[in-house]
Amino acid sequence: MAAAEGGGAGAAAGPLFAGLADVSISEDIPVEGEISVPVGSHSPDEDYSTLDEPVKDTIMRDLKAVGKKFVHVMYPKKSSALLRDWDLWGPLVLCVSLALMLQGGSADSKEDGGPQFAEVFVIIWFGAVVITLNSKLLGGTISFFQSLCVLGYCVLPLTVAMLVCRLVLLAGSGTVSFIVRLIVVMAMFGWSTLASTAFLADSQPPNRKALVVYPIFLFYFVISWMILTFTPQ
Amino acid sequence: MAAADGLQFPEFADAASLLAANPDATTISIEEPADGTKSQRGRQQEPGREEDDELLGTDDSDKTELLAGQKKSAPFWTFEYYQTFFDVDTYQVLDRIKGSVFPVPGRNFVRLYIRSNPDLYGPFWICTTLVFAIAVSGNLSNFFIHLGKPTYHYVPEFRKVSIAATTIFAYAWLVPLALWGFLMWRNSKVMNIVSYSFLEIVCVYGYSLFVYIPTAILWIIPQKVVRWVLVMFSLCLSGSVLVMTFWPAVRDDNRRIALATVGAIILLHALLSVGCLAYFFDAPEVDFSAPIVPAHNGTTLIKAQ
Numbered sequence: 001m002a003a004a005e006g007g008g009a010g011a012a013a014g015p016l017f018a019g020l021a022d023v024s025i026s027e028d029i030p031v032e033g034e035i036s037v038p039v040g041s042h043s044p045d046e047d048y049s050t051l052d053e054p055v056k057d058t059i060m061r062d063l064k065a066v067g068k069k070f071v072h073v074m075y076p077k078k079s080s081a082l083l084r085d086w087d088l089w090g091p092l093v094l095c096v097s098l099a100l101m102l103q104g105g106s107a108d109s110k111e112d113g114g115p116q117f118a119e120v121f122v123i124i125w126f127g128a129v130v131i132t133l134n135s136k137l138l139g140g141t142i143s144f145f146q147s148l149c150v151l152g153y154c155v156l157p158l159t160v161a162m163l164v165c166r167l168v169l170l171a172g173s174g175t176v177s178f179i180v181r182l183i184v185v186m187a188m189f190g191w192s193t194l195a196s197t198a199f200l201a202d203s204q205p206p207n208r209k210a211l212v213v214y215p216i217f218l219f220y221f222v223i224s225w226m227i228l229t230f231t232p233q
Numbered sequence: 234m235a236a237a238d239g240l241q242f243p244e245f246a247d248a249a250s251l252l253a254a255n256p257d258a259t260t261i262s263i264e265e266p267a268d269g270t271k272s273q274r275g276r277q278q279e280p281g282r283e284e285d286d287e288l289l290g291t292d293d294s295d296k297t298e299l300l301a302g303q304k305k306s307a308p309f310w311t312f313e314y315y316q317t318f319f320d321v322d323t324y325q326v327l328d329r330i331k332g333s334v335f336p337v338p339g340r341n342f343v344r345l346y347i348r349s350n351p352d353l354y355g356p357f358w359i360c361t362t363l364v365f366a367i368a369v370s371g372n373l374s375n376f377f378i379h380l381g382k383p384t385y386h387y388v389p390e391f392r393k394v395s396i397a398a399t400t401i402f403a404y405a406w407l408v409p410l411a412l413w414g415f416l417m418w419r420n421s422k423v424m425n426i427v428s429y430s431f432l433e434i435v436c437v438y439g440y441s442l443f444v445y446i447p448t449a450i451l452w453i454i455p456q457k458v459v460r461w462v463l464v465m466f467s468l469c470l471s472g473s474v475l476v477m478t479f480w481p482a483v484r485d486d487n488r489r490i491a492l493a494t495v496g497a498i499i500l501l502h503a504l505l506s507v508g509c510l511a512y513f514f515d516a517p518e519v520d521f522s523a524p525i526v527p528a529h530n531g532t533t534l535i536k537a538q
Contacts (some may be wrong), residue, residue, distance in 0.1 A: 055274040115391045137319040197350075198412070215358060222365055229372070229389040 049165020073153045073195050086145050094159050095124045096222075101162045104232045108126055115226055123226075128152060128217045135204060135212045142203040151189045151216070152195035158220065161188035163226050181228060189224040193217055259415055318353040318432070326355055333440040336474045342440070343433050351432040356439020360405050363442055366449040367401075368394040369514030374453045378517055393513060404505050405442065409434040412479075415494070419486055427481045437478050441471040445506065452510060455517035464506055472499050 050058060066089050099120035115123070132147040140147075165181045197213050204212045307313040332346045372390055379385040413431045420428055429437075448467040452460055475498050485489040 014389075019451065058297060063366045114389050118390065134354070134358075137316050139319075141314070209325070211321070211354060215361075218358075218362060225365075225369060225390070226391075229387075230388055231389070 002089070025100065041084075047098075062087070062089060069153050070156060073156050086143075086149035088145070088149060088152065091124075091128075091149065094130045094152065094155045095121060096158045098124070098167070099160055101166060102226060102230055104230060114230055119139065120226065123222065124152075124155065134215055135200070138204065138208050138211055140200075140204045140212065142200065147200065150196055154192045154199075154220075155223065157188040157191040157195070158185075158223050158227060161185050161224075162230075165227060165230060169230075173231070177212055185224050185228045189220050192220045196220075200230045266329045316353070320350060321352040323447050325350075327350070327474070329440050330356055330443050331361075331438075332486065334470065337475060338477070339402075341387070341478055341481065342437055342474050343429060343516045347436055348431055350438040351430070353432070353435070356405060356435055356442075356484075359439050359443050360401050363446055363449065364394065364401050365534070366446050367397050367513050368507055370449045370453050374455060375515050377453065378455050378515055384515050397509070397513065400509070401442070404501070405438055406435065409438050410502055412492055412494075412498070417480055419483070419490070428480075429482060437475065441474045441502075444470045445509075448506075452514055458515060460510060460514070464510060468499075468503055468506055472502055475502065 033184040065085065065087060069087075069090055099117045102114055102120055103117060104114055128148050131151060132144055133141075135142065135147060136144065161184050162185050168177050168180050168184075171177060193213075193216060196216055200216070201209055201213065290514070307317070329346045332342055334390075336342070368390075371393065375390075409431065413434050416428065444451055444467045448463050451463055454460070476495055479498060480491075480495060485496050
């Protein structure tokens, strides 16, 4: 049919379309594809939205994800599970519990006490944002929220250290307890820094790694200092 | 040079073979300034040119000069614009810190280290580190000074961190702003050879504050003499970096204005240092609560508390 059309057009238009007379579409090539437009969801079983599942399932899914990330932080193998599915529930829980534990009941005293709840909150979140901006400005390839997620989750060892410090302080606040607290806080500080560096260092350009690791070190150092100098009133 | 054979264009196929024929020729290689090329150039050039290479400094000087005109072309509301201020590698930051701690007399910090690539990484993180160093050291020092007293109850004094942060960041940003404005104003009246951009001034001030970090840590030692010696020493080091940077920018001006400017720079720097020492570090007290008692083996004991 196309050849006949080409021939007809060629005869009518003269030498202008002479080359088209040779063009032909072979009828051997099958034309494939679906041109029907799907109207609505034609298979209701495939679209099982999360609105229909029990509330327990929804909550347990997120809790399991958070718990898995906690385990990843305590045993930092080189896995990218923390980086792929970021969530900020874990950092929020850790930040709030750390800030609550740092309240020594100094609201009654008039002296310059430890950090207020809002101060701890601001330091952790603002510090994490600044470090993330720093690493992105230096050319890092990690996304904003992924970096916040990693930095927040790596506060977990320090929260554990705070818990241990409060328990040790219940037993007494002499020199021995201070040395125990110092060792625990230093160990957890090292653990936090190493864990976050293990997750974040790969996304940086190789000749700027130290420039990115140093602010992380400073961040966890400040948090460790707040934990170590906690004195109950 | 290879001999031209009539109108036939000579084949410059191999530089090495040409130089084998004529070893004293001056060669210019237009390849990328990689490490191997530079050492090759060094071997083939006349010995007199090595001095120029040393003055030029590191390998990336050619690249930096070429790229200087292409920087900061992104509009200021994009992220890439701010990325140009963080275009430094680890070794560059370390070099700049080294240059601020060991100032070479006669060498300008901006010309030698910044070289049209001012960065905001150094000033920002040095200021942050200094804030926490002063707060932590002050707290530790007060703890050790008041340790034995029965009425002393240790407090972490967390308020002082925000005061330290306000002071140091204000100094590191407002003083360069004022200085830059002043230099621009004088530039419109007197033609100066040397002029600095705002970011270069911020860079110099930021890196010059680095020497105060070990100074703040050493201020924990509760001896008045030690502290004041440290103040003088750090003021000399960082002050000399600032003076050597800004003296060429004002020396063409009226003599008195030039001296007043440099004097004001040093005075503000000294005020920062002395103010931090006075506010964050309590004075070490020495009480003579007992008269001098000669001990059994002849040495005298002074009971200090």
